[in-house]
Every structure is written in C-alpha cells, then in structure tokens.
Amino acid sequence: MPSTFLHASPAGDDFRPTxxxxxxxxxxxxxxxxxDFFDRRGFLEVETPVLSADTVVDRHLDPFEVEVGRLPVDADKGGQATHGTGHYYLQTSPEFAMKRLLAAGAEAIYQVARVFRRDESGPLHNPEFTMVEWYRAGDDYDAGMTLLSELAETLFSRGPAERISYREAFEQYVGLDPHAARTDQIVAAVRERRIDAPASLSLADRDSWLDLLLIDLVQPQLGRTRPVILYDYPAMQSLLARVRDDGRGGKVAERFELYVDGIELANGYHELTDAEELARRNVQNNLQRQLDxxxxxxxxxxxxxxMRAGLPQSTGVAMGFDRVVMLAAGAKTLAEVIPFPFDRA
Structure with missing residues (x-):
C-alpha cells in the first residue's frame, strides 16, 4: 500500500488497549x-443494519451521518443502482428495525448491537458503544419492568429492582411534584440549589429544567443498595412510549429507566403503536432540534x-452494556472496560 494511505503512528503506547x-x-x-438470560426465555437473537436511511428522531440524540453518492449496482438489472443516493445514518439504536421485525410477526427478540452517537465522550460516554436491546410482543408496562428487574438481578446479584415513580422521586429528593408544579417553580428550584444551567436555556423549556434537577438531585440517590426502576415520566418526555392519564387530571409517559449506583443503565417503553402520533412527535422533535x-x-x-401495517402491543428496552460491565466490575470509567475508546480507535 502506498505510504500516503497509511495513518501516522501515534506517539507512545497509544496502540495498547485501555x-x-x-x-x-x-x-x-x-x-x-x-x-443466556434471553435464550432461556425463548428470545431470538437478531441482527439489523448499522447503516440505514432511517434514524430515531430525538431532540438530544445526534447520529453520525454518511453521505452515499455511489451505491452498489445490480448486474441483473443492467447495472442499475439498487437504492437511491442520499444521507444514511449510523444507528443510535436498533429500535426502528427491530420494531419492523415485530410488525412482521416476530414475538420475542433481542440484539447485541454496536451503536453510535455524536458528541458523547467522557468517563461514562463513548461515541461508539454496545447496546443490548430487546422487545417482546404482548408484554404490558408491568411485564416490561419485571423482565428488566430479572435481568438486573442476573447481572448484579443485588436483589430485584425497587420501583419508584418519577413523581415520588422528585417529591422525596427535590420537594416538588414534577407533573403539577409550574415551570417557574421548577426553574426556581434549580436556582435555589445553585445548579448550573446553560445561559441559552429558555425559561419555557420545562423538560430541560426538570432534567437538571433529575441529574443533580435525583439520579445520584438511585440504586445505591439495590437497582431502582424509575417510571411514569412526564408526558412531554414520552419519545416512543405510550401516554396515559395519571389519575390526578394529568398525563404520564409509560417510560421506565434502570439505575444502579446513581447511573442510568437502561431506558424502556410500553411501546407506542399509533403511527400518526409518532409522525406528530417527529415533527415536534424536529422543530425543537432546529430551535436548539x-x-x-x-x-x-x-x-x-x-406501524401503519400493524405493530403489536409490546415493551422494549435498550441497555448500555459497557456501563453494566463498568459497574459490575467496580470500575470508574468506560475506558477501563472497552479495549479501544474513541481516542484510540
């Protein structure tokens, strides 16, 4: 190979794994x-594309984009391109493709996937990481949390997960009801506790102010003795989860997250099946992305x-496997549990 195509060798021992x-x-x-946990329960392990024309539309997740201008051709069709040119995305999650498998008749599936997210680097983040994601048709909200608790017990041997609602956690560690409090009261709680907020953060951006309280005051308290599943998130944070009445005149998202030692490990949904509602949320999320x-x-x-063809009721969960290894091993950073983090890739 000509030397012009070789990468320069980094100085020192950067070739070594971390x-x-x-x-x-x-x-x-x-x-x-x-x-083994999933195989014993009759789940089928699947593989789906890492590069796709589709991607999750999320305010906070930024995919790596690949511009494809020259695509494979089909010799049996006179050399015609097999797909259209355009922008493709390294997947931030295998969610879209796995739900397509559910719509095609799959009942219980899981995947160990390589996923990619831009601008995520640090002790608990790497732009490329391993995600374990699973779906089971027919499961309701409770069944999804039960399965996640069983997996956490298998991996950590610290007993079944304790369930705490988002409202209960905020009332205990912040002193306000996150669903009923006015946005100005949430902003005041952040400022009273001297939590740093970006200067550009709008006073009307309720969810971002709630996230500041969650990250600084609530999250560090969760899962200190045994795992905790936090559930019933604000409706505006539903993403691809169903929304239901909370029995107090408001609405909550049927979304749940697993925490161990104050660190979020998994995010799950009682899955939305309404295609038109997802299309509406995509428009809202893109508007918010542009404002950001x-x-x-x-x-x-x-x-x-x-979804328009018919997506069955299901729950799905995405779990960051590198963080699981880190906590189970007693490590402090992801670099200790992956051989080559992004700065050595």
Missing part, C-alpha cells in the same frame, strides 16, 4: 450471561409504514 485482558474476559462472561441549532432528521421512515 482495558486489561482480565477485564475483557469478565466482559465476555457478562455477555454470555446476558445472552441542530439539523432536522427524516420524519418519514419504514417504521411508520410498519
């Missing part, structure tokens, strides 16, 4: 236990087509 071989053996054992100075993402997708 995780020890002993740690990688422990990681492999945890992955084996994870697969970000580019809009494709609102139309093959997932919408699958």
């Amino acid at each position: 995780a020890s071989l002993e740690m990688l053996r422990f990681r492999a054992e945890l992955l084996r236990r994870t697969r 100075g970000k580019w809009p993402l494709p609102g139309e997708s093959r997932l919408l087509a699958a």
